[in-house]
Amino acid sequence: MASNEILIEVRGLEKSFGPLRVLKGIGLAVKNGEVAALLGPSGSGKTTLLRCLNFLEKADAGTLRIGNEEADLRNISRRRILALRRRTAMVFQNYDLFLNKTVLENITEGLVTARRVPKAEAMDRAARVLEQVGLSDKLDARPYQLSGGQQQRAGIARALAVNPDLILFDEPTSALDPEKVKEILDLIRAVAKSGVTMIIVTHEMEFAWEVAGKIIFMDNGEIVEEGDPKQVFGSPRHERTRAFLSRFTGTKPPEYFI
Ligand SMILES: Nc1ncnc2c1ncn2[C@@H]1O[C@H](COP(=O)(O)OP(=O)(O)OP(=O)(O)O)[C@@H](O)[C@H]1O
Ligand SMILES: [Mg+2]
Structure with missing residues (x-):
């Protein structure tokens, strides 16, 4: 376009x-x-x-x-x-992450369940967007283990992952x-x-x-x-x-x- x-x-x-x-x-x-x-x-x-x-x-x-x-x-x-x-994808004021899931799962979950992206591709995409937002070292962290800024990075990564x-x-x-x-x-x-x-x-x-x-x-x-x-x-x-x-x-x- x-x-x-x-x-x-x-x-x-x-x-x-x-x-x-x-x-x-x-x-x-x-x-x-x-x-x-x-x-x-x-x-x-x-x-x-x-x-x-x-x-x-x-x-x-x-x-x-x-x-x-x-x-x-x-x-x-x-x-x-x-x-x-x-x-479209949305980024929220309060991040809106799943609190009981890891950063990686927060990103792959929606791709796999709602968007029917194959698991392996979801993992690839998550790795790419988490690197883009500077969170590659926090894949296994849960939201409560992150600062607000890091949680919002995860929120932005989740939005980017759907290629909106x-x-x-x-x-x-x-x-x-x-x-x-x-x-x-x-x-x-x-x-x-x-x-x-x-x-x-x-x-x-x-x-x-x-x-x-x-x-x-x-x-x-x-x-x-x-x-x-x-x-x-x-x-x-x-x-x-x-x-x-x-x-x-x-x-x-x-x-x-x-
Ligand atoms: N689910 C809802 N049920 C009833 N009223 C609602 C609902 N959601 C929003 N409103 C009302 O709609 C109006 C607009 O709300 P909205 O949240 O869109 O405003 P906003 O511009 O985003 O405000 P803010 O800058 O405070 O976030 C408000 O009067 C609000 O109380
Ligand atoms: Mg508002």
């Missing part, structure tokens, strides 16, 4: 929890190889959006296209869900000690350079500024504004975006981000 083609396209995505309308007709498009940073206040629907894109949550309405797989989310077959889901077209990151560094944040951001930056498309929910504004080709600002279940970092950080079009960003730029001059 050419690098300027749209890899993922969402139209009219709706999600309510009971009476609470959380996603109000979300539309977005991310190009192949692009890194999009998804920003927004707490409760604006960022996690719910990622979960809908990965079918951890069932959307009420909308269309989703990833590559050449397209579906109407209101009326989607199990088979189509599996086909679309296979294209798209990785969805939900605040991948927000549970980490400050000194571990940089090493995980450096790892994500390296993965981005390898050409994997990413949507990253983050509050790390400098990282978003530096790594993302596109900033998407969400508030109250809607995408308020999107654009390249220079435009969104430098001259946000909407008052809501400005108010949100001022919380981060307030202590630094605006040029810091430009």
Whole structure:
């Protein structure tokens, strides 16, 4: 797929929890190889959006296209869900590893059971991605024997192991000690350079500024504004975006981000 083609396209995505309308007709498009940073206040629907894109949550309405797989989310077959889901992987804030399994098993398990990858190939892939994230010496460790940063490395390795077209990151560094944040951001930056498309929910504004080709600002279940970092950080079009960003730029001059 050419690098300027749209890899993922969402139209009219709706999600309510009971009476609470959380996603109000979300539309977005991310190009192949692009890194999009998804920003927004707490409760604006960022996690719910990622979960809908990965079918951890069932959307009420909308269309989703990833590559050449397209579906109407209101009326989607199990088979189509599996086909679309296979294209993506998710990295969670709290790592979401199986606590009773080793690092190696955390990576091979999903490949073998959910994705039907032969055991030997799963082992090869796990070895490769664990080396990529710098965890080759922790194959037999269990999550409680790892630091937060190492657990998140394992989480990222698990995502890479499925050879996804798209990785969805939900605040991948927000549970980490400050000194571990940089090493995980450096790892994500390296993965981005390898050409994997990413949507990253983050509050790390400098990282978003530096790594993302596109900033998407969400508030109250809607995408308020999107654009390249220079435009969104430098001259946000909407008052809501400005108010949100001022919380981060307030202590630094605006040029810091430009
Ligand atoms: N399973 C659920 N059942 C009911 N309400 C939910 C559920 N999941 C999320 N919500 C509600 O949906 C809204 C959006 O939540 P979401 O977790 O998507 O926000 P967020 O933007 O990721 O926030 P944060 O920055 O704090 O992680 C919130 O009001 C939340 O309480
Ligand atoms: Mg969230």
